[in-house]
Amino acid sequence: MSSAQGASRRKTKAEAQVEVCSVRVENAMFGVPISHILEIVGSTRPQPVPLAPSCVGGLVHYRGDVLTTVSLRRLLGLPPNDGEQDILVLESSGGCFGLLVDSVGEVLTVFANEHEPNPSILEEHRKSLLAGAYKLKSGLLIMLDPDRLDPMRLASSQAA
């Protein structure tokens, strides 16, 4: 990732590049802007929390703290994955949280002019999680909005 960070330092405004970490859930590919990622923790089994809202994937031990994770599978309404999962540690206004994904892919450099907003035909529920997509040659890279994945916000939006 260090070379990627180096690249980000070299980028100019004119090109408006964004670096995105791709993650895989089931067969879909999603992107998270790396500026929001604190760390990637591989191969964990979060401890489930009984009675927690459905989007909570459990707790993991992260640098001396106990980190609440959000399961992307559950958010997308997919069946749970009982195997080991990767965690993106994300920073939000309310502190840190983890995003549970099946696996973390690679860091891609995408250009702002390839971005399209959420299509109008998308379900409202999905619209609140996604932040448009980048048109890559290999297909669409669907962007996740880290701020909207914050467990606190998810809980309030689900309750509403």
Added chain:
Amino acid sequence: MDELTREFLIESQEGLDRMERCLTDLEERPGDTALLGEIFRSVHTIKGTTGFLGFKRLEKLAHAGENLLGLLRDGKLSASTPVITALLQLLDGLRNILKTIEADGNEGESEDGALIARLDELRTPVEQPAAVEEPATVEKLAVAEKPRPASTRARRSATAKIAEQPASRMPVAAAPASPLDVDQTAEVLASPAAPTESPAPERAPEPVQALAGPARPQDGPSTTEVPADATKLRTPAAGTAAESTLRVDVALLNRMMNLVGELVLTRNQVLQATAADPNMTLLSRRLDMVTADLRESVMKARMQPVSNIFSKMPRIVRDLSQSLHRRVSVQMEGQETELDKSLLEAIKDPLTHAVRNALDHGIEPPEVRQAMGKDPEGRLTLRAVQEGSHVLVEVADDGAGIDAAKIRDKAVERGLITPERAAGLAERELLQLIFLPGFSTAEKVTNVSGRGVGMDVVRTNVEKIGGKVEVDSRAGKGTTLRLRIPLTLAIVPALIVRSLNQSFALPQAALSELVHIPPEQAATAIEWIENAPLYRLRGRLLPLVFLEGLLTPGRDCKLAANRDNFIAVLDADGRRFGLVVDSLADPEEIVVKPLSAILKDIGIYSGATVLGSGDLALILDPGSIAMKTGVTMTSDEAQASVADDAAAARLDYLLVDAAGRHAAVPLSDVLRIEQVPLSRIEYIGSRPILNFEGQLLPIEDSSGILSANSGDPNAPVIVVVCRDGDRHVGIAVSHVLDVAAGANLFEAGTGIETDGVTLLKDRVTGVVDLDGVQSLPAARKQTEEWKPVAEAVV
């Protein structure tokens, strides 16, 4: 707010805290110049610095105070009660302004005219006649006999010399520009003073005083005395303490604590991983040691002496004793005892409340005390002492004590307890009723206490931090309130239980006992009223909560017939219930980690922790579980639990097997149960004793258990350590069988209650006569032998 202002606020607060302590001390020793000097310095420092920072309002008030203090310090005015009251008002005034500055960044608009006028007024009676009518001072002065102009000249030369020498480092900001400074002397001083204001007058307090004194012309002839005074006021240790300590942000300490917790965990894993590798043994052992040391040091860094809050009490006592017309002296013991900072903060309010109560309800007015033959001055003792992993904080007064009958009547009157229940309570249990919500015995509501939101708040606050509170009182002799506080909050002892194949931590503070239900009893152990499961615990119905059912709503729960079941009997704020869990793991000292808000909102977890195995465990909150599952504490039930506890204290026995015979020991007398190898038992003559950390415990062995095993020095011996009055005695037993409630037995025909036997589990069982256990030679001579009074009869 800039760094300088913040620094100023912290320093000023500390100065004022010091001043508060000194003021209350000063009332007892009005002539103590060292105290006066300290107070003067505090106010003076604030004044000097405010001038620099431009807080005019603060400066004006501090200046008025300083003028008065100057007179006190020079012995022109004695520290009478009105003076001290005014100075305390000054202190409050200064604090308020500091608070405003902290909150808004400016001093606020209010006026301190009234307070300043009051301070000036106290000063005036002394000042006018001082110059001519102070023979005592005049005598000391060589220049005193001379006419006034000469005196002024002499003074000028004296003070000028002082001013010249240390001029470069002199914090001349001190020289007060009092409106009364009309004398020439003042001019001499004031003129060099103004331009060289220094921000750090506290570094050189002595020259400051040397100047401050002569700056007030009204002080008259005493001016030349000032340098001598100043040297007397010097505090020798002031500099060194400041250099060896450092202010650290509490948040940083918390972070360090977290990291150390993490390190401990990593160490555990490293130790496990390297256990097999002989090359790593030395390294991992060192890692182990360093980690343990580090953890201890970080914990220690968070500790603060209880004197930090004890020292606030004399002021409160002073103010209250004036408004309530009491005379009270405060004594403090164990001030150096240390507690975690957050805990110290948490007990500040309960402690203040206890002190208020002691004055309002405890200590009587002087006339009443005198009439009762007591010292008219009441005594309030604050005591702190560390006991194992707890700190015991006591607030004791020698006042009227609590009238148990009055408590009972009030509790009945307020509907907190039914009369029938009340009648069955022992005196000690009645006393604990004061902790019920809505309780107050105050005949009239004063502004100090009597609103009925008192002791229950104390209890709630103390229990919130895992502590316990109890009260002890003797009518006419006084009351003692005991707060039992854990040493630290960050690490709590907990029992790890398992359910749903997951570990959960139960704080030990709420755990009162564990009940084991073997598989064969699973079908019958629990009784049901509709769908409410209940367990009969020593004759009382205990509501049960299945942890599994709680965590997976809708699941039908019953005890498993193919394995052991466990009930953890919990007592959370008076709500008693049993939590059914699948299995028990070890008790563990856990480091509490906060949960994110989303999980806290679930309401039954108070945090999470990382276990020694590296697994995570959620910490259950017994209070919230009780609330969520509807285990309530209605006033009647609360009372019932108190009453039942009372019954338990009277009637529960530890059932032991002593060489084949059953005997009972009152559970309330049992301190602990020890298992020691036979070789640890020593003998004085033929008397078996146990040397327990240098204290000798006489062992009762009338059933011959010790001699029966004498062949094997490693044979384990079980010793039940009991309390008999003030002394401790041990009883050797073969096995400890159970805890059971005893029922009284009555002699046939006469109906007289029998002594020394009880009905335990439907068997008549002898109660061990602790009083009959022979004392050690040095103590009283008594040669009775203990025998079980009656053998178990089937």
